[in-house]
Amino acid sequence: MIIGAILKGKGTEVVSVGPADTVLSVARVLSERRIGAALVRDAGGALLGIVSERDIVRGMAAHGPGTTGLAVEEFMTRELVTVAPQTLVTHALALITRRRIRHLPVLEGEKLVGLVSIGDLVKARIDEAEQEAEELKAYVAAAG
Numbered sequence: 001m002i003i004g005a006i007l008k009g010k011g012t013e014v015v016s017v018g019p020a021d022t023v024l025s026v027a028r029v030l031s032e033r034r035i036g037a038a039l040v041r042d043a044g045g046a047l048l049g050i051v052s053e054r055d056i057v058r059g060m061a062a063h064g065p066g067t068t069g070l071a072v073e074e075f076m077t078r079e080l081v082t083v084a085p086q087t088l089v090t091h092a093l094a095l096i097t098r099r100r101i102r103h104l105p106v107l108e109g110e111k112l113v114g115l116v117s118i119g120d121l122v123k124a125r126i127d128e129a130e131q132e133a134e135e136l137k138a139y140v141a142a143a144g
Contacts, residue, residue, distance in 0.1 A: 002089065005124070006089070047080065056075060
């Protein structure tokens with residue numbers, strides 16, 4: 001299975017915030033949308049980074065209670081790890097594991113086409129394994 005197949009199922013909507021948005025406002029967006037990260041984009045839509053729950057926690061640990069009023073650009077991850085729609089799910093899972101991250105922006109060339117999470121990838125792998133098991137059962141039953 002490839003990343004593009006996941007995006008077909010879940011959609012391509014990506015939640016974005018601005019670099020000057022406060023940590024508190026971003027935390028509220030994450031909570032309301034029940035997501036773990038948002039992409040950070042400038043006014044022209046250029047991708048600047050990603051801010052995750054982990055980034056917010058690290059920022060709070062380093063800067064204390066005043067963190068909530070600071071801009072997310074101070075805490076976001078600037079070095080994005082991305083995948084293409086043609087990337088295999090197994091490759092994306094290995095990348096997430098190796099880099100110890102939970103979200104991968106999906107780029108087609110320079111264009112953002114989606115975002116997948118570790119949960120999306122694990123669900124896809126489980127679905128694929130269940131389908132393979134059903135196919136094997138059907139094969140054994142037919143051959144039996």
